[in-house]
Amino acid sequence: MGAADTSITAMGVVASLLQVAAIVIGGPLLLGLMAKVRARVEGRVGAPIHQPLLDLRKQMRKERIHAEHSSAVLIVVPFVFVSTAAVAGAIAPLVTTRPALATSADILVIVYLLLAGSVALALAGLDAGTAFGGMGSSRAMTIGALAEPALLLAVVAMSIQSGTSNVPAIVADTLNHPGWSASPQRLLSLGALIIVVVAETGRIPVDNPSTHLELTMIHEAMTLEYAGPELGLVSLGESMRLGLLLALTVNLFIPWGVAEQTGGLAIPLGLAVLIAKVAMLGVLISLFEVRSAKLRLFQVPELLAGAFVLAMLAIVAGLVTT
Amino acid sequence: MRSRSVVRSLFAKPVTESPPRPPSASTEKRFPGSLQLRHVDAGSCNGCELEITSAFAPTYDAAQFGVRLVASPRHADGLLVTGVVTRNMSGPLRKTLEAVPNPRVVVACGDCAINGGIYSQGYGVESTLADVVQPDVVIPGCPPHPSAIVESLRGITER
Numbered sequence: 001m002g003a004a005d006t007s008i009t010a011m012g013v014v015a016s017l018l019q020v021a022a023i024v025i026g027g028p029l030l031l032g033l034m035a036k037v038r039a040r041v042e043g044r045v046g047a048p049i050h051q052p053l054l055d056l057r058k059q060m061r062k063e064r065i066h067a068e069h070s071s072a073v074l075i076v077v078p079f080v081f082v083s084t085a086a087v088a089g090a091i092a093p094l095v096t097t098r099p100a101l102a103t104s105a106d107i108l109v110i111v112y113l114l115l116a117g118s119v120a121l122a123l124a125g126l127d128a129g130t131a132f133g134g135m136g137s138s139r140a141m142t143i144g145a146l147a148e149p150a151l152l153l154a155v156v157a158m159s160i161q162s163g164t165s166n167v168p169a170i171v172a173d174t175l176n177h178p179g180w181s182a183s184p185q186r187l188l189s190l191g192a193l194i195i196v197v198v199a200e201t202g203r204i205p206v207d208n209p210s211t212h213l214e215l216t217m218i219h220e221a222m223t224l225e226y227a228g229p230e231l232g233l234v235s236l237g238e239s240m241r242l243g244l245l246l247a248l249t250v251n252l253f254i255p256w257g258v259a260e261q262t263g264g265l266a267i268p269l270g271l272a273v274l275i276a277k278v279a280m281l282g283v284l285i286s287l288f289e290v291r292s293a294k295l296r297l298f299q300v301p302e303l304l305a306g307a308f309v310l311a312m313l314a315i316v317a318g319l320v321t322t
Numbered sequence: 323m324r325s326r327s328v329v330r331s332l333f334a335k336p337v338t339e340s341p342p343r344p345p346s347a348s349t350e351k352r353f354p355g356s357l358q359l360r361h362v363d364a365g366s367c368n369g370c371e372l373e374i375t376s377a378f379a380p381t382y383d384a385a386q387f388g389v390r391l392v393a394s395p396r397h398a399d400g401l402l403v404t405g406v407v408t409r410n411m412s413g414p415l416r417k418t419l420e421a422v423p424n425p426r427v428v429v430a431c432g433d434c435a436i437n438g439g440i441y442s443q444g445y446g447v448e449s450t451l452a453d454v455v456q457p458d459v460v461i462p463g464c465p466p467h468p469s470a471i472v473e474s475l476r477g478i479t480e481r
Contacts, residue, residue, distance in 0.1 A: 041328055043337040045386040054356040054388060058399070063423040065396065212393045220393065227396035227423040287328055 011262035012100035016090040019099060022271060023089040027243035028052035028236065030282050037286040052239060059232030067128035067225045074225065077124035078233035084117040085240040093168040094247045095270040096259035097175070102168040107155045110167060110248070111148070114200070114241060118144050121234070125222030132214045136221025143199050143206065143218065143300060150307040151196045154189040157314035158252060160322055161185070167248070174255045181253055183321065188314035190253050195307035197249055199300070201242045204289040206300055216294065243278065246285075250277045338383040341472065345387075348477025349458040351427045353399050355388045357479045359429065360398035360422065364415050364451065365441070366405025369465035370432040374402070376468040377475075384472045387481045395419075400427035403457070406434045406441045409448045419455055427478060430457035431471065433464040440464070 032049040039046025048054075066074060091105040099105070118140065125137035159165045161180055162173035174180050199206045202219035211217055214224070223234050251258055257273025259266035295303060363371065377384045378391065392398050395418045407415060419428070428451070433439035435451045442450070451457055461474045 037332060039383075039385065040333075040336065041331045043331065043334070043380040044383040045336045045338045046383070047385050047388060047390075051356070051388060054354075055358070058353060058356045062399075062425070065421075065423040212391065214393060217393070223397075224394040225396060227421075231397060287332070291328055 008100050009098075009262065011267075012096075012098055012102070015096045015259075015262050015267055016099040016101070018267065018271065019092070019094045019096075020086050020089050022095065022274070023085070023240045023243040023247070024236070025053070026275065026278070027239035027241075028056060030243050030246070030278060031239045033279060034282050034286040034289075037283050038290055041287065041290045052235070056232050056236055059235070060229050062228035064229060065227045067130070070128045070225065073123050073127040075230065077120045077127075078226070078230045078237065080120040081117045081237035082233050082240065084113045084120075085237050085244060088113040089240065089244050092244065092248055093171040093251055093258060094244070095267060095274055096262055097168045097172040098260070098262050099168070103166065105167050107152070107159065107165045107167050107170075111151055111155070114245075115144065115148065117237065117241065118200070121219075121222050121237075124226075124234075128225040130225060132217065132221045132224055136217055136219065136224075139218045139297065140222060143304065146301055146304040147196045147199045147307070150192050150304060150311050151200075153308065153311035153315060154192040154196065155252075157185045157189040157311060157318045160315065160318035167252075171251050171255045171258055172260060174252070175258065175260060178256075181255075183317075185314040185318035185321065186253060188310050188317060190249075192307040192311035192314065193249050193252070195303060195310075197245045198285070199304060199307075201238070201245060203242075203285065205292050205295045206303070208294045211294075216297075218297075246278050246281050247274060250274075250281050336383075337380050338386065339381055339469075341469070341476070345473070345476035345480055347480065348474050349427060351425060351458055351478065352480065353388075353427065353478055354480050357389045357400070357427075357475065358392045358398045359389065359400055359402040359475075360393075360395040360418060361391055361402045361404070362411075362415055362418055364403055364405045364411045364435070365408030365447065366432070366434060367441075370404035370434075373463075373465045373468050373471060374404070374431065377471040379468075382468045382472045384475055387472070387476045388479045389475045395421040396423065398422050399425070400429060400458075402429045402431055403435050403451050404431045406438050406444065406447045407449045407451060407454055408444075408446045410446070412448045412454065415454060427459065428455050428457045429459045429461065429474065429478075431461045432466055433462060436460050436462060 031052045036046045091101045122137040125133040162170050207218040259270035430451050438450050
């Protein structure tokens, strides 16, 4: 029970750096894998899995070009967007339950780090003063404001069992109590969490990442004015967040394989298991996406209200059973 | 039933035809492995658009060579221009071109974009694409065959 020791060990720092590297490289590869699955189901050969990395490399070499009336916000935001995702990835229990600064990895810290990135991107959408950018920012904030309470409640439901809101501690406690993963509050909050993750990362049925129709865009509308290296950073940030959120979700519910120690083979093993688990979840989400259509924008709040109700029920179930 | 067919199609052989020959360079400008294009219809009859759609559909699948059509010229490495340059579209075409970050490539798709084609004497026609910007790659045909489009794009991505 409770948080791990507060000391920062050298191995903890190594593990944290490894986690950041894993989401920086693994995030784009995960996107590529999901695109590949979609292509294969559609009967296409599809782009190679490392295509997003090739796109990133090319964007980084291109000219920096900014909209005429844009301000410093447009330039600063990509760095904020990537660094918040990187910090969240460094402290979250992805490869190990004992990364550096694990004691500060409270669920509020992780949720609001990601939210800070979302708000930064919404500001960037407004910055150039184009109609579509502002529309995208307004939609993203609407969805973000509805997703956030559901996300917080879902995690609070899980923290009832272990008595702490420290995410590495929750994952470590779940490892020690295998039955918890099948408890009603966990399953209910899993449902809520998956809906929120889909909404936050802009996937079908909330948003369609491959749309060309500006009127239907949510996340992409905010990035329409980005070009070159800055666009590369924003796309990198988006794939990092996808990788991070999927890894966190899968570790909260199926924690087996996460390294509890930071010595020896535990870390490489934890990394291998994490990659396998996230790839499986990515393929499942991609198969679901192929079969479903994007929701009408006005139905998205109902979906998120459903997530909120699931999370609420999870808390009730948690209070009744413990 | 439907969920099983999705999983089955995941492991089924793709319907994409394998390209007849390896890519041959079609321009000096290189975007190895990754090319995003913004499509601009400068005054097309939509014949070329149909063939472009086919080029990205399962049978020809240009995406497997790293080519993608994007929604914003700022996300693009170049323009894929179809049709003659009409009076109403010459301004937007120039602005779109300016919004593309360097290095950029301009692809003229179809006879109309190359020399005006059957519309060259039309009353709403201002010029051909070459009068606005010299295209780096031309794809002749009225409309060009999807495999010709894919082959030209492969010449830029070298895949």
